[in-house]
Amino acid sequence: MPVNPQILGKLEHSQKALETPPLEHPTPPAKLPSRNPTRSFWINSSPDANPLAGKGSQGPLPSEADVCIIGAGITGVGVAYHLIELLNNASLSVTRPLRIVILEARDFCSGATGRNGGHLTPAAFLEFAQRQALFDTGEAIKSYKLEQHTASLLVKIIEENGWASDIDFVEGGHINLLFSEKEARNAHKDFDMARQAQLNLDGVEWLSKEEVEEEYGAPYPGFREPGRNVWPLKLVTKLYQHAQAHAGQYASLSLHTRTPVTAVMHETADNSSTYTVVTNRSNISCSRVVHATNAYASYLLPFLAGPNGIIPTRGQVMATRASVGADQIKIPSWSGNEGFAYWFPRPVKHDTEKPLIIIGGGREAVAPNYELYVDDDSETHSLVGKALREFLPSVFEGKYDPDSEPEMEWTGIMGYTRMGDPFVGPVANLLVANPDGDLHKKQYIAAGYAGHGMPRAFGCAEVIAQMIHAEISDKEWKEPDWLPQRYLTWNRRVE
Ligand SMILES: Cc1cc2nc3c(=O)[nH]c(=O)nc-3n(C[C@H](O)[C@H](O)[C@H](O)COP(=O)(O)OP(=O)(O)OC[C@H]3O[C@@H](n4cnc5c(N)ncnc54)[C@H](O)[C@@H]3O)c2cc1C
Numbered sequence: 001m002p003v004n005p006q007i008l009g010k011l012e013h014s015q016k017a018l019e020t021p022p023l024e025h026p027t028p029p030a031k032l033p034s035r036n037p038t039r040s041f042w043i044n045s046s047p048d049a050n051p052l053a054g055k056g057s058q059g060p061l062p063s064e065a066d067v068c069i070i071g072a073g074i075t076g077v078g079v080a081y082h083l084i085e086l087l088n089n090a091s092l093s094v095t096r097p098l099r100i101v102i103l104e105a106r107d108f109c110s111g112a113t114g115r116n117g118g119h120l121t122p123a124a125f126l127e128f129a130q131r132q133a134l135f136d137t138g139e140a141i142k143s144y145k146l147e148q149h150t151a152s153l154l155v156k157i158i159e160e161n162g163w164a165s166d167i168d169f170v171e172g173g174h175i176n177l178l179f180s181e182k183e184a185r186n187a188h189k190d191f192d193m194a195r196q197a198q199l200n201l202d203g204v205e206w207l208s209k210e211e212v213e214e215e216y217g218a219p220y221p222g223f224r225e226p227g228r229n230v231w232p233l234k235l236v237t238k239l240y241q242h243a244q245a246h247a248g249q250y251a252s253l254s255l256h257t258r259t260p261v262t263a264v265m266h267e268t269a270d271n272s273s274t275y276t277v278v279t280n281r282s283n284i285s286c287s288r289v290v291h292a293t294n295a296y297a298s299y300l301l302p303f304l305a306g307p308n309g310i311i312p313t314r315g316q317v318m319a320t321r322a323s324v325g326a327d328q329i330k331i332p333s334w335s336g337n338e339g340f341a342y343w344f345p346r347p348v349k350h351d352t353e354k355p356l357i358i359i360g361g362g363r364e365a366v367a368p369n370y371e372l373y374v375d376d377d378s379e380t381h382s383l384v385g386k387a388l389r390e391f392l393p394s395v396f397e398g399k400y401d402p403d404s405e406p407e408m409e410w411t412g413i414m415g416y417t418r419m420g421d422p423f424v425g426p427v428a429n430l431l432v433a434n435p436d437g438d439l440h441k442k443q444y445i446a447a448g449y450a451g452h453g454m455p456r457a458f459g460c461a462e463v464i465a466q467m468i469h470a471e472i473s474d475k476e477w478k479e480p481d482w483l484p485q486r487y488l489t490w491n492r493r494v495e
Contacts, residue, residue, distance in 0.1 A: 027306040027373065029298040032260050033105045034378040038410035040115040041319045041358060042233045043107070045408065052108035052237055056256035061282050065101040067468060068277045068286035070261045070300070072104035073113035074453065075446050076292030077236050078461025079468075080253055081243040086469040087250035098251045098472070101286070103279060105260035105296075108240075112294055112453065114233045115377065115412025117317055117342050117360040119333055120154065121174045121227035122147030122455040124204050125194040126187060126339075135486065137197045143421075144199055145482040150459030155228070158235070161242065167234040168347055172331035174227025175207070177220040177395070179337055184221060191223075202226075216330060217396050229333050229344045229358075232454065256281075264289050264300055266439045275443070288471075290464055291427065291445040294453070295375060295415035301427060301445070308494045310423070310448045311416040312375035316384045317360035318406035320392070324399045325352040340364045341391050356407065357400075362387035377411045385409060417448040424460045425467065425489035444468065445489065460487065 043050055069076045080100050087098060123144060131140035158169055178184040195201060203226040213219050247253045263278040277284045291297055295312040298304040322329050326348040333344030341361035348355050363370045365387035393402040428440035444467060446460040463483060470477035485491050
């Protein structure tokens with residue numbers, strides 16, 4: 001597959017948070033997800049939140065599969081979902097259904113997807129100028145097209161299946177608060193450049209400081225963009241159940257939780273081009289492997305450890321009660337403080353009810369480390385927690401009690417990359433010298449969303465499913481027009 005030199009030459013770009021990474025030499029690979037994670041609102045606040053928690057954790061594992069997906073977050077479940085849709089739509093003549101197996105180290109969807117901030121907000125234009133300068137206009141536009149594609153597809157699926165109220169789906173818009181003049185200047189520049197490039201900016205509206213203050217009580221200017229929030233675990237549960245119900249004659253889908261994969265090895269003895277996927281229960285012989293392990297990818301692919309690969313980065317979130325009614329908080333979701341803080345109110349039954357706010361961020365309190373290279377979600381960080389507790393009372397005077405303690409507080413592990421964008425495609429292409437070509441040939445990866453995965457992961461999962469489907473049907477994979485070139489593994493190098 002052709003390498004895009006324009007993208008390869010620009011990999012030195014680093015995100016703000018990665019400018020001074022606290023490097024250990026050599027950086028160790030991620031560990032397996034911790035056994036005793038903190039309790040998240042999405043997983044633990046209600047007894048029926050995770051009906052698939054321990055599914056397939058008992059009894060024998062299948063001994064063979066055609067596609068083994070490692071990781072049951074939105075990416076892993078998304079690959080299964082899309083593959084089944086593609087198989088059903090193609091109606092190929094099959095001798096037997098494609099056997100798809102999902103293996104998950106802990107409970108179903110207990111990684112980042114079950115522990116995140118709940119925002120499903122495609123970026124509208126922020127960072128456009130930077131991307132246009134680094135890549136080119138077409139590539140910059142695709143950054144936003146992919147997010148719009150992914151979010152609209154999820155919305156379509158939610159609406160067509162009538163899931164909205166089951167998964168607390170709220171289309172309340174998203175407001176970005178601009179705390180400093182520099183932030184405001186950059187945002188306006190991004191907007192102007194994006195408009196000149198004819199990026200779709202429908203639904204973007206600038207808000208003056210006075211407008212924000214009058215309507216919401218925060219003394220900062222900002223802009224509104226289309227945005228939604230959701231109970232992410234419930235969405236992914238629905239996607240899994242939908243995929244399984246539609247597997248039909250073309251596929252079979254099984255899920256095995258509490259089954260960490262400890263190695264992927266190539267079976268060479270019989271020349272059969274299959275992999276042995278090693279788990280704590282038994283081994284599975286698989287023709288294809290998908291790494292949907294996000295922050296933990298380097299555990300099985302150690303060459304992804306380090307600043308050019310996928311950097312586990314701990315994020316912290318809490319659920320805190322407002323001290324005024326929902327009528328004074330309103331429904332949009334928010335971000336502020338250069339994107340470090342993000343929050344939204346949970347839906348309420350009546351207007352005067354004090355809503356529970358889900359707020360994440362606070363990593364600026366632990367600069368310059370920013371919780372980079374931390375892969376343990378069994379603990380919270382006290383300084384990050386302090387920053388989170390102080391944030392809302394300081395921005396919205398009188399609406400939050402500075403002395404109130406959060407009802408829940410938890411952490412989750414994000415997968416950062418130097419570029420801020422994920423790796424999508426065959427694993428083999430990430431290796432320049434490709435010493436283990438055969439080992440990685442039919443292994444795929446979609447991982448490294450840098451803390452912004454809800455409007456990207458499901459689209460990247462679609463790409464992986466398309467690639468596998470093309471390979472199975474002996475056709476050439478056709479690149480979707482919404483996919484940034486730089487996401488593709490053959491345009492990236494990690495060594
Ligand atoms: C605190 C926090 C807040 C966030 N807030 C937002 C937000 O509001 N909006 C947004 O868009 N994005 C947000 N994100 C990012 C978003 O949640 C992720 O990008 C997205 O969920 C990634 O999905 P995934 O399926 O790739 O990874 P995950 O959901 O992490 O799934 C990977 C799975 O792989 C499993 N696994 C790992 N290794 C193995 C192994 N060896 N064997 C078997 N299983 C394994 C893990 O247990 C995990 O369940 C946030 C992330 C965090 C942590």
